[in-house]
Amino acid sequence: MSWATVIIFLLGIANFAINRAVFDRGHPLFARLPQASQTLGQRAALASEFAVLFFALLLSVEGWPGYAWAYAVYTAVNAGAAWLILTRRV
Structure with a gap:
């Protein structure tokens, strides 16, 4: 495993933590959305984050x-x- 792969993996963990912090904070913009939209948005954000991480690692x-x-x-x-x-x- 190269140094680039390790760095990308660690930054990926940080990106997932950042996303989680933003969604858990309860920003007023998110609070106005219906619960179904919030759930769908969180899943879409995590899926796109995973796709970016996956292709960067690949x-x-x-x-x-x-x-x-x-x-x-x-x-x-x-x-x-x-x-x-x-x-x-x-």
Whole structure:
């Protein structure tokens, strides 16, 4: 297992934790949605997060270590958006 794969895996764990924190916080925008929409939105977000992580890991294992940098940028943008939501700046 290469260093890029390990980094992407650890960043993937962070991204799932970020998503969970955003959904558990109870932002007013989410609270206005019906429960069915909230559930569907959470599942869709986790499924898309898994797909991004899966393909980043797949490309990294196949010899494209540059995707570790791309996934790190993705994680930073995701963390920035979560910070805006969690601090109620959005």
